[in-house]
Structures are given as C-alpha cells and as structure tokens.
Amino acid sequence: MTAPKLIPPHGGYAELQSYKMSEIVYDATVVFCDRFISRRSRTHDQMVQAARSGKQNIAEGSMASGTSKKTELKLVGVARASLEELLLDFMDYLRQKELPLWGKDHPEAQAVRKLAYAKNRSYLTYKTYLEASPPETAANTMACLIHQTNYLLDQQLRALEKAFLEEGGFTERLYRVRSQERKKRQ
Numbered sequence: 280m281t282a283p284k285l286i287p288p289h290g291g292y293a294e295l296q297s298y299k300m301s302e303i304v305y306d307a308t309v310v311f312c313d314r315f316i317s318r319r320s321r322t323h324d325q326m327v328q329a330a331r332s333g334k335q336n337i338a339e340g341s342m343a344s345g346t347s348k349k350t351e352l353k354l355v356g357v358a359r360a361s362l363e364e365l366l367l368d369f370m371d372y373l374r375q376k377e378l379p380l381w382g383k384d385h386p387e388a389q390a391v392r393k394l395a396y397a398k399n400r401s402y403l404t405y406k407t408y409l410e411a412s413p414p415e416t417a418a419n420t421m422a423c424l425i426h427q428t429n430y431l432l433d434q435q436l437r438a439l440e441k442a443f444l445e446e447g448g449f450t451e452r453l454y455r456v457r458s459q460e461r462k463k464r465q
Contacts, residue, residue, distance in 0.1 A: 292341035
C-alpha cells in the first residue's frame with residue numbers, strides 16, 4: 280500500500296472557468312481604459328491593476344493550494360474583492376458620464392450574458408462590444424463580464440470552503456500521513 284500524497288496535485292488554474300473569465304476581464308479592461316480613460320489618470324492605472332489582481336490572485340491561489348488551502352482561500356477572496364472594486368469603477372464611470380446601467384434583463388445585457396456559453400470563449404468573443412461600441416455599451420459589457428466572473432468566484436469559494444471543512448488543510452494532512460507511517464512501523 281502506498282502512502283497518501285503529502286502534496287496533492289495543484290495548479291491547473293488555466294482550466295478554471297473563473298480564471299478564463301478573469302483573463303477576458305483583464306484584457307477587456309485594458310482596452311476599455313485605453314479607449315475611454317486618460318492614460319495619465321490614476322483611475323486608468325487602478326482599474327487595470329484591479330483587473331490584473333483578479334486574474335493573478337486566482338493563479339497564485341491555485342499554485343499555493345498544494346501546501347496551503349488557507350492561502351488559496353485567501354487569494355481567491357482577494358481576486359473576488361479586486362473584481363468587485365473594478366465593477367464599482369465601471370458603475371462609477373457610467374454614473375459620472377450620466378449613462379444608464381443596464382439591468383440584467385436589458386436586451387443587450389442578455390445578449391452579452393449569452394456569450395458565456397460560446398465555445399472557446401475569449402476576449403475576441405466580446406471584441407465588438409468593447410472596441411467598436413460607444414462607452415455606454417463597453418462599460419455595461421464590462422459590468423456583465425465582471426458579474427459573471429464574480430458568480431464563478433463565489434461558487435469557487437464555496438467549493439473551497441466545503442473541501443477545507445471536510446478534508447482540512449496541509450497541517451492536518453501532514454499529521455495524518457505521519458500517523459499512518461508510525462502505525463505501519465509498529
């Protein structure tokens with residue numbers, strides 16, 4: 280009988296739907312900010328950084344998960360918080376420009392939301408909404424994308440919490456493996 284793995288498989292973030300969506304959000308945020316917000320503006324930098332933080336923290340959490348479920352939970356939570364900050368920036372943009380925020384039942388919002396089911400979805404799936412549309416459409420498209428990403432992150436956080444409660448973390452796994460090894464020797 281082989282001993283249980285001390286460090287389980289980890290990483291694989293590139294296959295997570297939350298990561299894929301956060302990558303789209305990051306790429307789209309850069310395009311939006313370059314089109315509609317002055318590059319000299321602190322807001323431009325902060326929005327791009329919030330989008331980057333969302334994406335990078337999912338990846339970092341996934342890589343840390345082999346030795347620290349606590350760190351994974353924390354970093355996915357940071358990703359979620361960064362994207363919420365970014366969502367507020369887009370909502371502020373719409374409010375300050377006196378542009379309407381689409382409700383989830385708005386026809387264009389529904390069209391954007393349906394694209395989440397497209398095969399091989401990427402930034403290119405949303406390109407016309409971001410590069411060939413007026414600011415109202417682009418900002419509302421971003422709000423839709425961030426809401427979808429946040430939904431995925433909320434689901435991921437619930438799953439991570441459940442797994443942590445059921446299986447414990449790295450320290451508990453260390454104890455179990457060491458205890459099993461001791462029992463074998465006795």
